Amino acid sequence: MPECDNPLWPCAMTGAAACLAGFDGINVVIHGSSGCYFYPATLLHAPLHGTFIIENDVIFGSEQRLLEVLDGLADNGKKTAVIMTCVPAILGEDIRSILNDYSVILVDAPGFSGDVENGYKKALSVLAPSVDPEKEGVNIDGVCIFDPFSGGNVLEVVRLLGSASVSVSTVFCFDRLEKVKRSAAYTVGTNRDFSSGIGTNLGGMLGFEEIRTTFRRVASVCPDADPTPVEREIEREDERIVRACDKFLRRFDPPYAVIFSNFSYATFAARTLKHYLDADILFVGSRNKPGNSPFPVEHVQDFSHMKTLIRHHNPDLVIGSSFERSVDTNRAFVGLTPPLRGMVMLAPHAIAGITGTLSFVEEVLNACIDRKK
Amino acid sequence: MTSNPLPLNLSRFGGCTLTGALSVTTQVRNSVTVVHGPKGCTHHNFSLLHATGLDNDHVIIPDLISTGLSESDIIYGGEEALERTLDSVATRHFSTIFVLSTCIVDTIGDDVVAVCRRNRDVPVLPIPTAGFLGGTFQNGMNNALSAIAETVEPCRKDWSVNIIGEKNLENEVEENYAEVTRLLSALGISVNLRFLRDCSVEDITRLGAARLNILRDNALYTVGERLLKRFNTPYISSYPIGLEGTIGFLESVAGCFGVPCLRVVREEKNLQDDILTEFKDIFGTSVTFDPIAKSSDSFRIASEIAGRIGISVDRDGCRVPVQDASPVGSTGVRRMLHQWRRAIHA
Numbered sequence: 001m002p003e004c005d006n007p008l009w010p011c012a013m014t015g016a017a018a019c020l021a022g023f024d025g026i027n028v029v030i031h032g033s034s035g036c037y038f039y040p041a042t043l044l045h046a047p048l049h050g051t052f053i054i055e056n057d058v059i060f061g062s063e064q065r066l067l068e069v070l071d072g073l074a075d076n077g078k079k080t081a082v083i084m085t086c087v088p089a090i091l092g093e094d095i096r097s098i099l100n101d102y103s104v105i106l107v108d109a110p111g112f113s114g115d116v117e118n119g120y121k122k123a124l125s126v127l128a129p130s131v132d133p134e135k136e137g138v139n140i141d142g143v144c145i146f147d148p149f150s151g152g153n154v155l156e157v158v159r160l161l162g163s164a165s166v167s168v169s170t171v172f173c174f175d176r177l178e179k180v181k182r183s184a185a186y187t188v189g190t191n192r193d194f195s196s197g198i199g200t201n202l203g204g205m206l207g208f209e210e211i212r213t214t215f216r217r218v219a220s221v222c223p224d225a226d227p228t229p230v231e232r233e234i235e236r237e238d239e240r241i242v243r244a245c246d247k248f249l250r251r252f253d254p255p256y257a258v259i260f261s262n263f264s265y266a267t268f269a270a271r272t273l274k275h276y277l278d279a280d281i282l283f284v285g286s287r288n289k290p291g292n293s294p295f296p297v298e299h300v301q302d303f304s305h306m307k308t309l310i311r312h313h314n315p316d317l318v319i320g321s322s323f324e325r326s327v328d329t330n331r332a333f334v335g336l337t338p339p340l341r342g343m344v345m346l347a348p349h350a351i352a353g354i355t356g357t358l359s360f361v362e363e364v365l366n367a368c369i370d371r372k373k
Numbered sequence: 374m375t376s377n378p379l380p381l382n383l384s385r386f387g388g389c390t391l392t393g394a395l396s397v398t399t400q401v402r403n404s405v406t407v408v409h410g411p412k413g414c415t416h417h418n419f420s421l422l423h424a425t426g427l428d429n430d431h432v433i434i435p436d437l438i439s440t441g442l443s444e445s446d447i448i449y450g451g452e453e454a455l456e457r458t459l460d461s462v463a464t465r466h467f468s469t470i471f472v473l474s475t476c477i478v479d480t481i482g483d484d485v486v487a488v489c490r491r492n493r494d495v496p497v498l499p500i501p502t503a504g505f506l507g508g509t510f511q512n513g514m515n516n517a518l519s520a521i522a523e524t525v526e527p528c529r530k531d532w533s534v535n536i537i538g539e540k541n542l543e544n545e546v547e548e549n550y551a552e553v554t555r556l557l558s559a560l561g562i563s564v565n566l567r568f569l570r571d572c573s574v575e576d577i578t579r580l581g582a583a584r585l586n587i588l589r590d591n592a593l594y595t596v597g598e599r600l601l602k603r604f605n606t607p608y609i610s611s612y613p614i615g616l617e618g619t620i621g622f623l624e625s626v627a628g629c630f631g632v633p634c635l636r637v638v639r640e641e642k643n644l645q646d647d648i649l650t651e652f653k654d655i656f657g658t659s660v661t662f663d664p665i666a667k668s669s670d671s672f673r674i675a676s677e678i679a680g681r682i683g684i685s686v687d688r689d690g691c692r693v694p695v696q697d698a699s700p701v702g703s704t705g706v707r708r709m710l711h712q713w714r715r716a717i718h719a
Contacts, residue, residue, distance in 0.1 A: 002441055003454070004438070004441045005439075006415070007412040010413060011411060011412070011413020011416065014413070033389060034389060035390075043420070052385030086411060087476050087506075090477070090481070307434075339423075341423060
């Protein structure tokens with residue numbers, strides 16, 4: 001792994017914490033120092049526990065400290081998951097045998113083992129989700145509490161499935177722990193970069209075209225499903241978006257946009273801007289390894305690289321995180337990517353579902369219009 | 374958060390040395406800080422510093438470079454990665470390169486100091502951090518201040534003070550500084566250097582010129598001692614805290630400079646009386662401090678202020694906020710009383 005200027009994306013440990021802390025019924029213990037604990041604690045806004053190891057624990061072994069923390073959690077009726085951070089992961093202690101007498105999930109996700117997606121997937125695999133063929137409904141996946149839109153995405157997709165008379169089975173990863181072992185045979189996604197791999201994937205929920213296709217597939221496997229209300233809603237809201245965007249285009253040129261996000265969200269944003277606003281997508285910087293794309297895309301992991309690209313392309317619309325917003329404050333900006341610091345987000349906002357597309361286009365239009373005033 | 378408040382365990386919650394050191398090194402303009410470790414550690418701190426800057430309306434993008442250690446570097450050693458990174462960074466026209474290590478690097482035994490010692494065209498200054506293995510946030514901050522101070526030569530004294538170890542991640546850092554400069558200017562004394570907040574390398578060469586160092590708080594005691602030894606500069610161990618503390622601060626500074634302060638002290642006491650009078654509507658009320666388990670200093674100061682305006686402190690009283698960092702100077706007390714009044718009238 002080469003050197004990296006101001007890395008833009010968190011480590012595997014944070015991803016593992018985000019996965020596990022999304023489940024109700026788990027005590028998440030970060031086995032590491034206070035430094036490792038405080039970052040996910042401030043980013044995820046979820047109850048986390050820590051062993052807060054110090055030098056003595058490294059010299060004499062961290063067993064006693066870990067057991068002290070686990071004993072403190074023993075009476076709250078929840079399962080406990082221990083996430084190994086960098087130093088405990090290489091200490092050579094046989095943590096698994098230390099924990100033999102405890103019913104504990106052990107997740108080896110040191111920061112050096114990869115990025116947030118790796119840790120998320122590793123933690124989910126340790127939970128060993130399984131499909132119950134008798135279970136009705138569909139699962140929702142791609143939900144990671146690291147993503148500030150995850151809560152809004154869940155609400156929106158639950159709403160849409162309800163509107164199509166489809167029940168929701170397990171939400172990965174924002175649900176009760178016991179539901180992990182009894183998920184349905186089919187899954188719809190909100191963010192492909194955090195997909196669960198559980199059940200047959202029926203498609204995603206990013207953008208109207210994808211939603212429409214996914215609901216047709218849902219209807220083909222769920223006999224009671226009726227996608228008509230969702231299709232009607234898409235038709236109606238699509239017209240509203242077209243009207244709003246045409247009104248914008250009568251006055252202004254299409255935006256010249258650069259987008260920095262995880263690949264799945266970035267692709268959604270690029271397609272949406274192209275479709276409704278004939279935007280010129282100058283560049284897509286993917287936080288994670290990108291797949292095939294009709295847009296110019298590159299894996300961008302550090303701040304200097306991102307700043308150079310923004311200055312080089314000179315867009316009038318920047319979509320990304322608060323890091324991208326900091327580069328130049330005179331460009332229209334829409335927040336899509338964590339972290340979104342320096343702004344208040346209290347109500348749930350979605351990117352997935354019909355509301356997600358509406359919100360995204362609304363944000364883009366308002367940002368572009370404000371900048372042109 | 375699992376916490377065990379035994380004294381033995383207190384150091385567990387003291388934060389990361391890396392973050393403490395970065396809160397200092399990122400304040401040196403045109404410098405770069407190389408963080409030797411996995412890139413997650415650098416991201417965590419970059420994100421934290423950025424968020425704090427946004428909260429404080431002082432957005433800076435610190436130059437942090439991670440050596441990006443991977444699993445194989447951890448197995449075979451990371452010195453090559455550090456060497457490669459330093460060689461690359463040395464060509465990028467920074468005035469100074471600070472090098473901070475992380476806990477994993479200390480655990481695998483990389484010799485960071487030896488790698489930094491190799492000749493390059495730009496000064497490379499390793500600062501002992503090593504994540505939690507180096508101690509706490511405060512240790513990281515103290516180590517960074519001390520290491521940077523060691524690079525400065527003594528110089529002739531002038532009629533000024535240095536401010537040492539401002540809490541750069543503190544929300545009200547500028548307001549606190551403004552209060553201290555208000556008090557100093559009443560005594561006719563100026564600030565030579567904020568060591569370290571938004572300084573150039575050239576600014577730092579003036580470190581030895583001050584006649585007195587004012588520490589942000591007494592946790593910086595080791596830094597104060599080191600500066601005393603290196604530059605023969607005495608120090609006051611804390612910002613002015615609370616009402617009596619503010620008067621004491623004026624008297625101490627005046628004593629160090631050998632200037633009279635009776636008039637300034639009288640004017641400050643008048644100001645304090647005026648401030649307390651502003652809050653006469655909450656005189657005679659009853660409060661309890663929220664949260665209860667705060668540092669003894671903040672509890673003591675809050676009790677002093679409550680006593681001065683006839684507020685009784687008892688368990689059933691209205692909960693009023695008490696911050697970990699006590700109010701600085703008389704205007705800090707005023708801001709705290711505004712919060713109390715809001716809580717009492719809520």
